[in-house]
Amino acid sequence: MTGGLLLAIDTAGERCSAAVLRLSDGEVLSAVDPVIGRGHAEVLMDTVTEAMRAAGAGWRDIEKLGVGIGPGSFTGIRVAVAAARGFELSLNVPSVGVTTLEAQGQPFWADGPVLAVHDAKRGEVYAALFDRGGAVLAEPQALAPAALPALAARAFGALRLVGSGAGIAAEVLGLGSDRIASAEGSAPIGAVALIAAGRAVAAPPLPLYLRGADAKAQAPSGLRAAPSTGTVNP
Secondary structure (H helix, E strand, O other), X not given: OOOOEXXXXXXXXXXXXXXXXXXXXXXXXXXXXXXXXXXXXXXXHHHHHHHHHHHOOOHHHEEEEEEEOOOOOHHHHHHHHHHHHHHHHHHOOOEEEEOXXXXXXXXXXXXXXXXXXXXXXXXXXXXXXXXXXXXXXXXXXXXOHHHHHXXXXXXXXXXXXXXXXXXXXXXXXOOOHHHEEEOOOOOOHHHHHHHHHHOOOOOOOOOOOOOOOOOOOOOOOOOOOOOOOOOOOO
């Protein structure tokens, strides 16, 4: 390889994911995304190494980083964001953040609006709404399932549902199972890479926490809640 690659990582869900994408044409050269449940910190570097090897890439080939910033596992999000920051500093390359919800919607939004819903437990869901082509109609937010009809009303056309909460949304919205495009809980790492490739570099990515941790938080580590992600650049 002679450069021009993007490395994408995501550990916000049950998968520990890494992918390598060629920036010149957007081709995903490799993707590794085993389901591990927990323990992302111990597995992530091996996953990255496997993805790099499969793509025939070396560290000097990496020119940009993409990282999944959630919503998802409180601890898992921190693992990927911290790793991306380490790569950014050691490789002297920029990084951009991609939300779980937009990555889940990306494979399906070419044909119409997509409602991405993550089952957040405790009687809540995380949701975001995207129009055809990925334009953001509603930013990621935590809400009760009963609030989903008002959110979905912002979309025009046949709505597709994605995410671990897609079944919940279908029931609340009175839609059939045929409107569920995917019930996968993790972000597709190829979609994370594709979105990151087209996203402008700004400040270093921050975790997207839509509510506090289920467990008592440890001492502060300097990570802050992420601001609005803004318009998606597919």
